[in-house]
Amino acid sequence: MADKNAPGALDVITTPDYEAMVIGAHPDDDDFAAAATSALWVKQGKKVVWVVMTDGAEGSEVPSLVDTEFMLTREQEQRMACEVLGVQAVEFLRFSDGHLRNTEAARKAVVRLIRKYRPRIVITHDPSQLFFAPDPDEKPEDTAYLNHPDHRATGNIVLDAIFPAVGNPRSYRELLVEGFPPYRVHELYLFGTEHINTYIDVSETIDLKTKALQCHVTQFGTDAEMLEWIRKWTAETAKQAKEKKGLDMQYAEAFRRIKLYVPKQEEK
Numbered sequence: 001m002a003d004k005n006a007p008g009a010l011d012v013i014t015t016p017d018y019e020a021m022v023i024g025a026h027p028d029d030d031d032f033a034a035a036a037t038s039a040l041w042v043k044q045g046k047k048v049v050w051v052v053m054t055d056g057a058e059g060s061e062v063p064s065l066v067d068t069e070f071m072l073t074r075e076q077e078q079r080m081a082c083e084v085l086g087v088q089a090v091e092f093l094r095f096s097d098g099h100l101r102n103t104e105a106a107r108k109a110v111v112r113l114i115r116k117y118r119p120r121i122v123i124t125h126d127p128s129q130l131f132f133a134p135d136p137d138e139k140p141e142d143t144a145y146l147n148h149p150d151h152r153a154t155g156n157i158v159l160d161a162i163f164p165a166v167g168n169p170r171s172y173r174e175l176l177v178e179g180f181p182p183y184r185v186h187e188l189y190l191f192g193t194e195h196i197n198t199y200i201d202v203s204e205t206i207d208l209k210t211k212a213l214q215c216h217v218t219q220f221g222t223d224a225e226m227l228e229w230i231r232k233w234t235a236e237t238a239k240q241a242k243e244k245k246g247l248d249m250q251y252a253e254a255f256r257r258i259k260l261y262v263p264k265q266e267e268k
């Protein structure tokens with residue numbers, strides 16, 4: 001901005017603390033999308049934090065469950081999954097499952113967390129993905145998957161938080177008093193996207209990913225088929241990495257990587 005050197009101008013912090021913050025709509029979204037990548041980075045000595053936007057209260061087919069109890073159970077499952085992966089911190093924002101909107105309150109909550117942890121990379125849902133629909137003529141047996149509105153809302157909330165609010169000294173000035181000054185996120189990784197450009201070799205941590213998903217007992221019980229499906233899906237992604245980028249991997253997680261900020265040489 002033009003008045004960067006004006007009296008009272010606040011420096012925007014560019015040095016990260018955490019390597020990555022994964023932000024998913026529901027307990028288990030972070031696991032599906034980025035559990036193996038998170039575990040890999042943790043193994044490399046990096047810090048990773050997970051965020052869950054909603055309370056997960058609609059993740060059941062039993063109408064009579066008590067919301068609060070179910071929420072706490074799912075949070076506990078998510079904590080156990082993070083424990084398995086070595087993810088150092090997890091935050092629950094507890095917005096209403098199934099009804100998440102890109103509101104002032106949601107954006108501010110995300111700005112607060114990004115400023116608190118200062119992740120180099122933020123990983124979240126691709127908000128532009130309305131559905132995944134195979135061509136009915138090519139795959140007559142397959143059905144489409146409509147992307148959950150909470151997933152799209154999460155993507156939009158996170159993108160709007162990152163720019164301009166997280167790095168703007170005049171956005172959410174009340175957060176300055178709480179000790180959360182402006183910070184610049186370096187990269188954005190989107191999952192649940194048809195615009196993949198980055199493959200992470202997770203052959204080393206695929207087992208941890210399946211173990212983490214097993215922690216979500218309310219969602220999958222002891223469903224061995226689901227774990228088999230995860231392996232197949234991750235192996236299929238590795239095959240794509242070979243076809244599209246010539247990369248040799250057994251298992252891969254895939255993202256659309258977007259660079260937002262490149263530190264100057266002396267900062268690195």
Ligand SMILES: [Zn+2]
Nearest residue numbers: 025026029148
């Ligand atoms: Zn979800």
